[in-house]
Structures are given as C-alpha cells and as structure tokens.
Amino acid sequence: MNLYRELIIDLYKNPVNKRSMPDAHITNSGANVTCGDRVRIYIKKDSEKITDLSFEGEGCAISIAAASLLTEEAKGVLLNDISDWGPHNIFEWLGTELGPARIKCGLLALETLQEAVKKIKQ
Amino acid sequence: MRSDFPLLQKQPELVYLDSAATSLKPQPVLDAMNEYYTGFSANIHRGLYDLSERATVAYEGARETVREFINAKQAHEIIFTRGTTEAINGLAQSWGRQFVREGDEILTTVLEHHSNLVPWQMLAREKKCALKHIDVNDDGTLREEQFLKLLSRQTRLLTITHVSNALGTIVPLRKIIQQAHAAGIKVLVDAAQSAPHMPLDVQYLDADFVVFSGHKMCGPTGIGVLYMKERVQEKLELPWHFGGGMIKEVHLKKSTFQKAPNKFEAGTPPIAEAIGLAAAMRYLQSIGMNKIRDHEKQLLHYALKTLGAIDGVQLYGPNNPAMQSGVLSFGIEGIHPHDIAEILNEDNIAVRAGHHCCMPLMERLNLPATVRASFYLYNTEQDIDRLAAGLRNVKKIFKS
Numbered sequence: 001m002n003l004y005r006e007l008i009i010d011l012y013k014n015p016v017n018k019r020s021m022p023d024a025h026i027t028n029s030g031a032n033v034t035c036g037d038r039v040r041i042y043i044k045k046d047s048e049k050i051t052d053l054s055f056e057g058e059g060c061a062i063s064i065a066a067a068s069l070l071t072e073e074a075k076g077v078l079l080n081d082i083s084d085w086g087p088h089n090i091f092e093w094l095g096t097e098l099g100p101a102r103i104k105c106g107l108l109a110l111e112t113l114q115e116a117v118k119k120i121k122q
Numbered sequence: 123m124r125s126d127f128p129l130l131q132k133q134p135e136l137v138y139l140d141s142a143a144t145s146l147k148p149q150p151v152l153d154a155m156n157e158y159y160t161g162f163s164a165n166i167h168r169g170l171y172d173l174s175e176r177a178t179v180a181y182e183g184a185r186e187t188v189r190e191f192i193n194a195k196q197a198h199e200i201i202f203t204r205g206t207t208e209a210i211n212g213l214a215q216s217w218g219r220q221f222v223r224e225g226d227e228i229l230t231t232v233l234e235h236h237s238n239l240v241p242w243q244m245l246a247r248e249k250k251c252a253l254k255h256i257d258v259n260d261d262g263t264l265r266e267e268q269f270l271k272l273l274s275r276q277t278r279l280l281t282i283t284h285v286s287n288a289l290g291t292i293v294p295l296r297k298i299i300q301q302a303h304a305a306g307i308k309v310l311v312d313a314a315q316s317a318p319h320m321p322l323d324v325q326y327l328d329a330d331f332v333v334f335s336g337h338k339m340c341g342p343t344g345i346g347v348l349y350m351k352e353r354v355q356e357k358l359e360l361p362w363h364f365g366g367g368m369i370k371e372v373h374l375k376k377s378t379f380q381k382a383p384n385k386f387e388a389g390t391p392p393i394a395e396a397i398g399l400a401a402a403m404r405y406l407q408s409i410g411m412n413k414i415r416d417h418e419k420q421l422l423h424y425a426l427k428t429l430g431a432i433d434g435v436q437l438y439g440p441n442n443p444a445m446q447s448g449v450l451s452f453g454i455e456g457i458h459p460h461d462i463a464e465i466l467n468e469d470n471i472a473v474r475a476g477h478h479c480c481m482p483l484m485e486r487l488n489l490p491a492t493v494r495a496s497f498y499l500y501n502t503e504q505d506i507d508r509l510a511a512g513l514r515n516v517k518k519i520f521k522s
C-alpha cells in the first residue's frame with residue numbers, strides 16, 4: 001500500500017499547476033498510449049531558466065501526482081539542468097520507488113518536459 | 123476441481139480474474155507434457171525408431187482430439203499453429219495474397235483484437251484493398267444490420283470475433299455466416315475467447331476458418347489451432363511458412379509440397395504443446411463445455427449484481443449473461459483503471475487494466491481504458507466477493 005500514500009492521492013484529487021497557460025513560450029505533449037495517460041506541459045522561460053510552468057492532462061494518480069510535483073520542482077531551474085533529471089528525482093518527490101509496470105506513468109511529465117527543453121535549445 | 127490447478131494450491135489467497143489473457147493450467151496437462159519430455163521426446167514424422175513413432179502417434183492423436191473437440195469433419199482440417207495470432211497472420215499472407223486483389227474489400231468489426239485487425243491492415247496496404255468495419259452499439263453489441271449494408275460485390279472476406287475479449291460480447295454468428303456464404307464470401311472466426319468457454323461446433327457454425335489459442339483454454343503457450351474447411355484448403359496453393367516437414371520433393375531450383383495438414387506445418391511443430399492442448403481439451407470435456415458456460419453465466423450474473431451495487435462503479439458491455447461470456451469490463455468514476463488494478467493487486471486480486479489490445483473499440487466507446495475481470499471454471503462467487511471488497515478499499519483509499 002506504499003504507493004498510494006496520502007500525498008499522491010491528494011495531488012491526484014487536487015493537482016497543483018494544473019491549468020492551461022495561453023501565453024506560454026513553449027508547449028509540448030506526451031502520452032502513454034497503453035495506459036491512456038496524456039499530458040501537456042506549458043513553459044515560460046527567460047534566456048537560461050524556467051520561470052513558470054503548468055500542465056494539463058488526464059491519467060492515473062501516479063502520472064498526475066508526478067506532473068504536479070515536477071511543475072513545482074522545475075520552477076526557477078536552469079534549462080541546462082533539466083536534462084540531468086531522471087527516475088531517482090521522481091522517486092524522491094513521490095516518496096516511493098516505482099516498479100516496471102508504473103515507471104512510465106511516473107516519468108511521462110518529466111520526459112515531456114525534457115523534450116520541450118530540447119526543442120528550446122535547437 | 124480447484125485442486126486440479128497447482129497454482130491455486132500454491133497460492134490459495136490468489137484471486138485470479140485474468141483468464142481472458144491466459145488461463146491457469148491443470149495437472150493433467152502438465153503431466154501429459156511431462157510424459158512426452160521424459161518418456162518419448164523424439165521428433166515426429168522422421169525417425170524410424172520406436173520413440174519417434176510414439177511421438178508421431180501422440181502428435182497426430184492430438185490432432186484427432188482437436189477435431190473431435192470442435193466437431194470438424196476431417197482431422198486434416200486441423201492445422202497446429204503457435205496461436206491465434208500466427209494463424210491469422212498466416213491466412214493473411216497465404217489466402218489473402220492468393221485471393222485478394224486491388225479494389226477488393228475485407229469486412230471486419232470494431233470489436234476485434236489487434237491480432238485480427240493489424241494483419242488485414244498490412245494486407246490492405248500491400249494489395250491496395252479496403253478494410254471496412256461493422257460498428258457496435260454503445261453497449262458493445264454488434265450492429266448486425268450494418269453487415270448487409272457494408273457488403274458489396276468487392277467483399278472477399280468477413281473476419282470477425284466470436285466473443286469480444288474486452289467486453290465479453292457474444293456475437294451471433296450463424297446468420298451472418300449464412301448471409302456471407304450466400305454472397306460468396308469467405309468467413310474467418312476468431313474463436314480465441316469462445317473455444318475455451320462454450321461449446322464450439324465448426325460444422326454448425328459453418329465458417330471457412332476458425333482460429334484459437336491453447337493457452338487460454340487450460341493448455342500450454344505456443345500452440346494454437348487453425349481450422350480450415352477442406353474445400354477451402356484444396357484451393358489454397360501456398361502456405362505461409364516453408365521448410366522441412368512440409369515438402370514432397372526438393373530440388374535446387376524448385377520444390378513440391380505435401381498435402382494438408384503437413385503442408386501448413388513447416389519445421390518441427392510444438393509437439394509437447396500439441397499433446398498438452400489435447401490433454402486440456404480432454405480435461406475440459408470431462409467437466410463439460412455446457413457446464414463451464416453455465417458456471418460462467420452464473421458468475422457473471424452474480425458479478426453484475428455485486429459490482430453494480432457499489433456506488434460509482436460503471437459496468438461496460440451488454441450487462442446480460444445471455445449474450446456475454448465471463449468477461450466484465452468496468453471502471454470507477456474518477457479513478458484510473460491502472461490505479462484500481464494496482465490496489466487490487468495488493469489484495470492478491472489479479473485483473474487486467476488497459477485497452478485489452480482493442481484500441482479502436484476503446485476509442486469508439488470513448489474509454490481511455492477499463493478494468494477487466496474475466497472468469498473461468500475455477501472461479502467462485504467468493505472470488506467476486508473479494509473483488510467487490512477490493513473495490514470498496516480502492517474507493518476508501520481514493521476517498522471517493
């Protein structure tokens with residue numbers, strides 16, 4: 001029952017930063033087709049760091065909680081640093097590790113953000 | 123009877139509700155395969171020694187058991203494959219290549235498992251033929267009236283599931299098959315979800331091709347059946363695999379082939395698996411296919427009542443045991459199916475969550491995913507009570 005701790009359920013029911021951002025500088029979408037998880041990330045930035053971000057989407061508790069936590073953690077972070085993030089960051093924020101069946105849910109928002117950052121750099 | 127299944131003996135706490143994906147295996151099946159491996163594990167059709175002779179007799183005996191199980195007229199109408207998927211791909215690559223031309227049409231339904239859709243998409247691309255799909259009603263029953271509307275002079279094949287693996291819908295096939303034949307159209311029936319759960323009589327059904335998998339009917343993985351009517355078989359020039367076992371004469375530049383069924387079974391076949399499948403069929407018959415169907419009907423009736431009484435649970439599909447196999451797809455409002463399945467797993471309840479290899483059907487019904495509980499002969503009303511308790515626990519955790 002480790003996985004469904006209070007924090008994850010609360011963030012699923014009351015996600016933070018879950019809104020569209022019409023004046024975003026860049027947006028990017030990702031999906032786990034097999035689960036039906038979808039996420040769209042909105043980013044505002046200056047020349048080197050993320051100044052604000054939000055997300056929209058639907059999915060399981062893990063994917064929504066992970067997107068909430070990610071959008072909190074990534075505010076003010078250097079664009080260059082985002083690509084260094086990986087599963088261990090997500091596990092730390094969620095307070096639990098994810099097994100092979102659920103890791104894709106947990107990583108969806110992060111991978112979508114990292115893709116967006118790659119686009120910015122190009 | 124639960125005592126026949128070693129896995130249930132080893133894990134008495136397990137509530138296994140995923141038999142639509144694959145079934146548990148009873149001891150007689152394991153014994154039959156073990157006997158082959160320890161007693162006469164030789165290759166077939168080749169050796170002139172006793173062991174090979176014995177293996178050949180057992181393998182061809184398995185074919186006869188399958189013939190009897192589905193009431194085919196001739197044993198050579200039974201072709202062993204690796205499973206449903208190989209059988210369908212094989213037909214698309216052999217029958218499809220020979221008989222489907224540019225501008226032709228293949229008719230199917232939105233209920234199909236991906237394995238009865240994608241091979242035909244590939245053929246359609248290669249042959250520049252069209253694929254048309256009979257729609258379903260919102261409860262997952264087939265809109266039969268569309269069949270005649272979609273039928274045209276270009277239609278060559280109707281390929282259709284007998285039972286939906288996602289919703290349990292039983293498709294009434296006999297009339298459709300009669301109509302198809304009246305129009306000169308061949309019919310393939312995907313019986314992966316019917317052969318294990320209800321009596322299947324291929325002569326009564328009168329389809330040209332019937333395919334199913336051993337592992338969903340108490341048999342081993344790696345074996346399946348392609349029933350092909352003799353008259354259709356005779357017109358099919360080439361198989362989809364070539365090699366040893368299926369040839370008559372081979373020269374450096376050209377070869378001739380054997381008659382069915384050998385022609386369609388290139389290479390060393392899954393011998394132990396065929397023997398295991400025959401044991402599974404004998405096991406199912408010893409209980410009785412009518413009895414298994416009745417048992418699952420009763421379980422479904424109980425499940426519809428029990429789960430339907432839980433606030434927030436949405437049941438998908440026909441919701442009618444008379445036209446639904448022991449498959450129940452459902453959701454809980456506001457909770458993702460994967461979360462439901464994961465929490466049920468903590469209670470030792472195995473269910474499936476996702477699109478069940480039916481993405482077009484999910485899209486049609488506007489469902490990103492469902493939770494699916496599927497029953498078999500070893501399930502009990504207690505299993506369903508445990509599932510209901512598990513779902514209440516899910517709701518508690520999600521405070522919904």
Ligand SMILES: Cc1ncc(COP(=O)(O)O)c(C=O)c1O
Pocket residue numbers: 142143205206207208235237238283285286287312314315335479
């Ligand atoms: C209706 C249906 N068709 C085809 C298949 C594919 O069977 P297999 O994976 O054994 O080839 C399945 C099993 O998942 C099924 O349920």
